Amino acid sequence: MKITYRTNNSGGGWWLSTEDWVGLEAAGWTVQWENWLGASATSATIEMDTMEDAIALWERVTGQDSTDPGCSCCGQPHYFYEPYEEGPRPPRPDRSVILTED
Numbered sequence: 001m002k003i004t005y006r007t008n009n010s011g012g013g014w015w016l017s018t019e020d021w022v023g024l025e026a027a028g029w030t031v032q033w034e035n036w037l038g039a040s041a042t043s044a045t046i047e048m049d050t051m052e053d054a055i056a057l058w059e060r061v062t063g064q065d066s067t068d069p070g071c072s073c074c075g076q077p078h079y080f081y082e083p084y085e086e087g088p089r090p091p092r093p094d095r096s097v098i099l100t101e102d
């Protein structure tokens with residue numbers, strides 16, 4: 001299933017660096033690159049069998065805690081969504097790019 005990750009600037013700063021987004025892309029995530037309020041990106045998607053797999057991969061790449069509560073007034077910084085609608089499955093990401101890690 002397609003899983004979407006979305007982040008916000010809880011606490012007034014971005015939680016993922018450009019390096020983190022590049023790492024997610026290298027690990028198979030499709031990053032929606034944009035330049036928004038100083039962020040390189042704010043969302044990414046991946047095709048995984050389970051939400052747990054997607055979150056585990058995300059945590060491995062970013063070194064962050066997916067359940068971090070963030071700022072108490074802004075809410076949590078990390079959101080993971082499952083698709084709501086049924087539809088054709090997108091092709092799996094090209095995992096060959098993982099080999100570029102040093």
Ligand SMILES: [Zn+2]
Nearest residue numbers: 011071073074
């Ligand atoms: Zn706040």
